[in-house]
Amino acid sequence: MNIGGYTGNILRVDLSNHETSIMELDQAAIEKWVGGVGFGAKYLYEEVDAGIEWAAPDNRIIWTSGPLAGSGVYGAGTFNVTSKGPMTNLAGCSQANGYFGAYMKFSGFDGIVFQGKASELVYLWIKDGKAEIRNARHLAGKDVWEMEDALREELGVREKDVSIFGIGPSGENGVLYSAIVGDRGHLAAHNGLGAVMGSKNLKAVVTYRGKRTFEVRDPERLKEKNKALFEHAKGFGFFYEWGTGGGFSALYGTGCLPVKNYTTNIFPQHERMNGQYMRTHFETRSKPCYTCRIAHVKEVTVTEGPYKGFVGEEPEYEQLAAWGPMIGNNDLGAVVMLTREVDRLGMDCNEASWTIGWVMECYEKGVFTRRDLDGLDMSWGNVEAVRIMLNRIANREGIGDLLAKGVMRASQEIGGEAADWAVYTKKGCSPRGHDHRGRWAELLDTCVTNTSTLESTWAGVHPQLVNLPVVSDPFSHEEVSTLNARFNGIRIFDDCLGTCRIAATDPKLQVDCLNAVTGWELDLEDAFTIGRRVINQLRVFNFSHGMKKEDEMPSTRYGSMPVDGPAEGKNIMEKWDRMIENYYTHMGWDAQTGKPLPKTLEKVGLTELIEDL
Amino acid sequence: MNRVTIELWLWLGKELGDDFESPSGMRSIREEHVEEGMTIRQLLGNLASHYPPIARTIFDTKAKSLLPHVVVNYNDRVISPHVVHNQVLKDGDKITVLPMYMGG
Numbered sequence: 001m002n003i004g005g006y007t008g009n010i011l012r013v014d015l016s017n018h019e020t021s022i023m024e025l026d027q028a029a030i031e032k033w034v035g036g037v038g039f040g041a042k043y044l045y046e047e048v049d050a051g052i053e054w055a056a057p058d059n060r061i062i063w064t065s066g067p068l069a070g071s072g073v074y075g076a077g078t079f080n081v082t083s084k085g086p087m088t089n090l091a092g093c094s095q096a097n098g099y100f101g102a103y104m105k106f107s108g109f110d111g112i113v114f115q116g117k118a119s120e121l122v123y124l125w126i127k128d129g130k131a132e133i134r135n136a137r138h139l140a141g142k143d144v145w146e147m148e149d150a151l152r153e154e155l156g157v158r159e160k161d162v163s164i165f166g167i168g169p170s171g172e173n174g175v176l177y178s179a180i181v182g183d184r185g186h187l188a189a190h191n192g193l194g195a196v197m198g199s200k201n202l203k204a205v206v207t208y209r210g211k212r213t214f215e216v217r218d219p220e221r222l223k224e225k226n227k228a229l230f231e232h233a234k235g236f237g238f239f240y241e242w243g244t245g246g247g248f249s250a251l252y253g254t255g256c257l258p259v260k261n262y263t264t265n266i267f268p269q270h271e272r273m274n275g276q277y278m279r280t281h282f283e284t285r286s287k288p289c290y291t292c293r294i295a296h297v298k299e300v301t302v303t304e305g306p307y308k309g310f311v312g313e314e315p316e317y318e319q320l321a322a323w324g325p326m327i328g329n330n331d332l333g334a335v336v337m338l339t340r341e342v343d344r345l346g347m348d349c350n351e352a353s354w355t356i357g358w359v360m361e362c363y364e365k366g367v368f369t370r371r372d373l374d375g376l377d378m379s380w381g382n383v384e385a386v387r388i389m390l391n392r393i394a395n396r397e398g399i400g401d402l403l404a405k406g407v408m409r410a411s412q413e414i415g416g417e418a419a420d421w422a423v424y425t426k427k428g429c430s431p432r433g434h435d436h437r438g439r440w441a442e443l444l445d446t447c448v449t450n451t452s453t454l455e456s457t458w459a460g461v462h463p464q465l466v467n468l469p470v471v472s473d474p475f476s477h478e479e480v481s482t483l484n485a486r487f488n489g490i491r492i493f494d495d496c497l498g499t500c501r502i503a504a505t506d507p508k509l510q511v512d513c514l515n516a517v518t519g520w521e522l523d524l525e526d527a528f529t530i531g532r533r534v535i536n537q538l539r540v541f542n543f544s545h546g547m548k549k550e551d552e553m554p555s556t557r558y559g560s561m562p563v564d565g566p567a568e569g570k571n572i573m574e575k576w577d578r579m580i581e582n583y584y585t586h587m588g589w590d591a592q593t594g595k596p597l598p599k600t601l602e603k604v605g606l607t608e609l610i611e612d613l
Numbered sequence: 614m615n616r617v618t619i620e621l622w623l624w625l626g627k628e629l630g631d632d633f634e635s636p637s638g639m640r641s642i643r644e645e646h647v648e649e650g651m652t653i654r655q656l657l658g659n660l661a662s663h664y665p666p667i668a669r670t671i672f673d674t675k676a677k678s679l680l681p682h683v684v685v686n687y688n689d690r691v692i693s694p695h696v697v698h699n700q701v702l703k704d705g706d707k708i709t710v711l712p713m714y715m716g717g
Contacts, residue, residue, distance in 0.1 A: 237682070238624070238712070246623075247714040249639060253622055254684050254691050254711060271639050276623070438691065461682070461713050470681055473693035566691045 003030055004217035005067030005517040010039070011109045011131055013124060015200050016057055016116030020131040025110060032605065034496040034514075034530055035066035037093045037451070039111050040082025041537045044091060047115070050544045054086045054192075055174075055199040057117040063104070063205065064111035068510075069498025070102030070290070071216055071517045072223075074230050076499045077102040077163075077290025085191030085452055086176040087351070087406060088428040090542045092191025093451040093495070097297075098183030099163040099209075099290045101498045106210035118201035123151070123166065127208035136203040143344040144168045144181040151206055166204025167194040168346025170394040174198055175404040177351035177430065181343055184287070185297075185313040189348035190430070191452035217519035225512040232506040233294050238275070239502045243296045244317035245275025251321075255438030255567030259325040260380060261357035262423055262435060262557055265565025269330040273320060278332060284314060294503045300336055307333030312340035321433035322353030327360060328380025341387050345394040351430040352393070354423045355407040356386055367418045374398040406430070408555070423558045426551040429453065431558065438567035440480045441471070443559070448552050448583060448594075450538035451492070459487035466490050466507055466524060475570050477579040485586030489531030496530065533604040536596045539589075540609045549594040552580065614646045615704040619660065621671070622711045625683065628666045647702055653685070654678075654698040656708065671710055682713045 010023045033042045040062045052058045061083040068076045079101035085092025104112070108129030121136040139147050148164045155162065165182030171194035178194030179187045182204075197203075216222055233239070238246030251257045252270040259267045271277065278284070282303050288295035298314035315323070315335050323329060323338035342349045356378075362368045363378040370377055374392065376385045392400030402410050411422035423431060429452045436443035441460025449455040460480065463470055468486055471479050490507050497504075497514060504510050511527050514520065522530075553559065559573045572579070581591045588600030598610045619642070626633060626641025633641040647656060654677060661672040673680050678698065685697045686709040692700070702708075 247712075249623060250684075250712045250714045253686065253709065254714070256714065271637050274639075276639060464681060472695045474691070475693065566686055566689060568690065570691075 002027060003518050003520075004215040005071055005514075006030060006035075007105055007108050007110050007214050009109050009129070011112045011126065013112060013114045013131065013133065014116050015114060015118040015122065015133070015202060018118070018133055020133065023113075032533070034493070035110060036064050036078075036080040036095070036496040036498055037082060037492060038496040038530065038534050039064040040080055040093055041091075041534045041541070043113050044082050044084070045537055045541050047113070048084055048541075050546075052084065054084045054089055054196060057200070058115070059084050059196060059199075061114045061193065061196045061200065061202075062111060063114075065101040065104050066496050066498030067517050068513055070105045070212055071513075072219075072291070073226050073499060073504065073513050075289050075292030075294060075503030076497075077292075078498050078500050079104065080495055081180060081188040081193045083193055083196045084545065085193055086195045087191045087430065088452050090427065090545055090547055091450060091452065091538045092193055093538070094180075094188035094190040094193055094453065095495055096165065096180065096182065096186045096188040097289045097500045098165075098186035099160070100165055100182060100207060102290045103163040103207040103209050105214060106212055107207045108210070108213065112205070114200060114202060117199065121172075121201050121203050123204040123206060124202070125155075125206050128210060139203050140172065141169055144346050145184070145344055147204055148182070148184065151204065155206070161209055162206050163209075164204055164206045167197045168344060168394065170346040171195055171198040172203070173394065173396050173404070175347060175393060175396070176406050176409075177348040178346055179348045181346050183289075185343055186289070187343065187348075189350070192348070194346050216517050218516045222513060222516035225509055225516055229504055229506060229509040229513060230293055232509060233503050236505040239296050240294055242275040242279060243298065243314060244502070245278060245315065245320050247317055248274035248320050249276070251317075251434065253566065255562060255565045256434045256436070257325055258321055258357075258423075258433060258435045260328050261326065261354075261361045261421065262437070262560065263361060263563075265435060265438070265562050265567065267325040270325070273324045273330070273332050273335070275317070275320075278314065282332075282336075287313075289500060289503075292500070292503050296502055302333035302336050305331050305333040307331070307337050310337050312336045313343065315339040318433040319349050322349045323383075323386075326353045326357045326433065327383070327386055329383050330381065331383070334383040338383060338386060338390070341390055345390060347390070347394065348430060350433050351406050352390060353433065354430060355393075355403050355410065356389060358407050358411060358418075358422045359389070359403065361421050362414070362418050367414065367416070372399065420556040422555055424555045425558065426553050426555065427547065435562070435567075436558070437560065437562050437570060437572065438565070440475060440477075440572050441484055443554060443572055444481060444484055444579060444583065447554055448580070450535055450542055455492060455535065456484045456488035457491050459484045463487055465505075466528075477572070477575040478582055481579045481583040482586055485583050488587065489528040489535060490524075491531070492534045493527040493531035496534065529604055533606060536601060536604050536606055537609065539596055540601075540606070540613050543595055543613060552594065615649065615651075615702055615706070617645050617647055617656070617702050617704075617706040617708060619643050619645055619656070620707065620709045621667075622709065625670050625710055625712055629664055632664075651702050652698065653687070653700045653702065653708060656702060684711045684713050685709070686711065
């Protein structure tokens, strides 16, 4: 291998035949796809033909790291999971931080491609370039924390000797928004990738820490650029001091905090629910990811209220929103409790929260009675009822069986007015935990994404990082859609590298670090091209698998006008068609169909896909 | 003269001293008496020239424009930055300056 940063090996695991094999990566494939979501897009496209459904054994689930993971770049332990996911039945790509991305490479692999279906529950153990499929019957039904404890005990290893990611009861039972959870609270949560694992009877993957065997081409240059990258991240916004929850009140102030299923934007209790309050009132302890100096991940002990003494992961912004204002809860300790519960069960907190919020609105308006909900009083703010309901969903008990399908499908089955109250995209992607009606850049991005989650994230707020102008009007259909398209690519490139977005905030310095590790001399434009290549490959995959342009839009409630708050009366649907057409045009896609134009595919090095499309 | 309220959220209100009230520790508030016809741009420019932290984090006195990463609400409504600049202040108006949320 003539490139630094890679082991050069991809592990293939055939679960149906209980076999493992090693595929060598060739240099051309590495240069074309770089790693992470790039490798995911490559194998998904090449190996999952149209007509293969998400739960079919022939679907693949691809775990990939990137060239910076484990290289010495601070906080680079991230890995990507790509599959055809159940929420959209299209491509799903999601990243998790922690240790796995680095440890997998130390164990000898840049990625793992799973195929087939095991005859009974199994887990994969990898160490020193070898892999073994092991029986996991004894782990059946265990939540992800119990699973980690049991595996460490069985293997006789200490906490940081291994990285473990797997599924909880939610994934085993086929809840469509199941996540892959590991390293004590990190998640690859989008598009139900945990349900794909469950469909393959794959409970967990364990990788040993090992030692670095791949080369870093220019260690001195990496040291210098890595230091600069850290300083940039440290000074970038509030993450270093307050974690992602530091932005909670800022989002409230701009009408972007989801309150009671988008029925209002008034939540004056935000000052007692944000990251600043948590870190000045609760006891916190750092739980940094692999070699991370930003260390925004914490464990907290609740110090006040009904859950005083409860210990759990410090809720990230998404969890604060999901289990606070979204369900009408004003108690921060209860957010810690519900965050732990959802992670433990192995679910995506965003979709779980859209589903619970919708149930609560239906309960308030009489669509659901207590009897319909198996005796639960799902009034706004009843956090104990929410806890019980989440368990029923994970175990598909009673009404939980319907709610396990997610809010789009559940609301469509109930029908009537309630069908219009659910927050989702028509493709089935779950929005992040925001009220995007005050943040149009992300509403558009969530609807047109090819990864099933934000693709051009930060376009609306940080364009200057890549020398693009700031939007002058965040509620201009044309400006927002133009900038989203111009920004798109750089964050997908970032997801190829094995780095964390919060620890590596400057794309230019990331490119510098990549060059130092690999020996390449890429520039920012090259990075954009790589990112856009991945996006277009996933888009062609999605069209081949039945995606329709008409589904690239919000549900009725998701696209509605806020009735109060800072963004009251802002109406994104007023010029939605124009916004979409403008976005497609700037992406080099057909303005009417949304399909990539041949010249666009040529430009990003995907000429071979023209015929497929 | 018109009376307007200026409210700075979170870290944007740090290090401003006793001229600003801090009812919750997360908001810094001050009432200003402004001349008839004064715009938001002029008000923020005046404040930035008196308070260095505002010049550092909110308003560029040389370019006479908002710095990146801040959002301005006018009477509790988000308005676009280019409208913000030329909005003429009325008696009883409230201007809120917030940090832009980083991330997504």
